Amino acid sequence: QSALTQxxxxxxxxxxxxxxxxxxxxxxxxxxxxxSWYQQHPGKAPKLMIYEGSKRPSGISNRFxxxxxxxxxxxxxxxxxxxxxxxxxxxxxxxSSTLVFGGGTNLxxx
Amino acid sequence: xxxxVESGGGVARPGGSLRLSCSASGFTFDDYGMSxxxxxxxxxLEWVSGINWNGGSTGYADSVKGRFTISRDNAKxxxxxxxxxxxxxxxxxxxxxxGPHYDFWSGPLDYWGQGTLVTVxx
Numbered sequence: 001q002s003a004l005t006q007x008x009x010x011x012x013x014x015x016x017x018x019x020x021x022x023x024x025x026x027x028x029x030x031x032x033x034x035x036s037w038y039q040q041h042p043g044k045a046p047k048l049m050i051y052e053g054s055k056r057p058s059g060i061s062n063r064f065x066x067x068x069x070x071x072x073x074x075x076x077x078x079x080x081x082x083x084x085x086x087x088x089x090x091x092x093x094x095x096s097s098t099l100v101f102g103g104g105t106n107l108x109x110x
Numbered sequence: 111x112x113x114x115v116e117s118g119g120g121v122a123r124p125g126g127s128l129r130l131s132c133s134a135s136g137f138t139f140d141d142y143g144m145s146x147x148x149x150x151x152x153x154x155l156e157w158v159s160g161i162n163w164n165g166g167s168t169g170y171a172d173s174v175k176g177r178f179t180i181s182r183d184n185a186k187x188x189x190x191x192x193x194x195x196x197x198x199x200x201x202x203x204x205x206x207x208x209g210p211h212y213d214f215w216s217g218p219l220d221y222w223g224q225g226t227l228v229t230v231x232x
Contacts, residue, residue: 001171001172001173003154003156034215034216034217036218036219038155038219040155045205045222045223045224045225046147046155046205046207046219046222047222048218048219048220051217051218051220052217052218057218057220087154089154089155091155091157091218091219093215093216096169097160097167097168097169097214097215098157098169098170098171098215099145099157099160099169099215100157101147101154101155101156101157102154103154104154104155
């Protein structure tokens with residue numbers, strides 16, 4: 001159960017697009033279409049942004065999109081806005097009835 | 111409106127025990143799997159444990175296996191986490207989160223509580 005690997009930080013200017021990667025192994029990300037992404041603002045509970053790799057829950061902006069290639073999942077945020085500044089976490093099913101999170105990525109909107 | 115409210119956190123000594131609770135409302139509790147996720151101060155999220163709709167299937171992170179026990183009481187719409195043999199590294203904010211229908215691993219954690227803080231200190 002090793003944590004998924006995410007970049008510690010990413011940044012972008014308003015209006016730009018950024019992508020956050022989430023690298024796992026063939027035992028987790030690579031084996032299942034069960035990657036989800038969560039946004040967390042300081043002092044707040046996490047919020048589901050993407051599930052099953054690329055699906056958006058009701059109410060989530062279509063500026064948020066997800067994809068997967070091999071053992072790496074990605075979250076792309078287009079048209080960056082100030083309110084997107086937050087921490088982002090990926091999560092995957094890891095087999096044997098366990099889940100694993102990534103270490104988290106801090107997004108700064110310049 | 112889905113609501114999850116955690117309680118039971120506090121200060122405990124190394125080697126001690128605590129029982130966390132999560133009260134659920136706004137949805138049919140026994141239709142869903144549930145999970146506990148923790149976040150140490152200034153650190154990232156860590157999945158701790160999950161339980162299916164009827165308590166018949168559970169899962170644990172290696173870091174807590176053998177020390178933590180997850181359970182649920184569907185009649186009381188409540189989720190629990192019994193934490194034994196507390197260690198300093200168990201200090202964290204513990205979140206309760208709703209999982210997918212029936213099991214706890216085949217879908218996302220779509221609703222989260224605000225968390226209850228556990229501090230392990232001598």
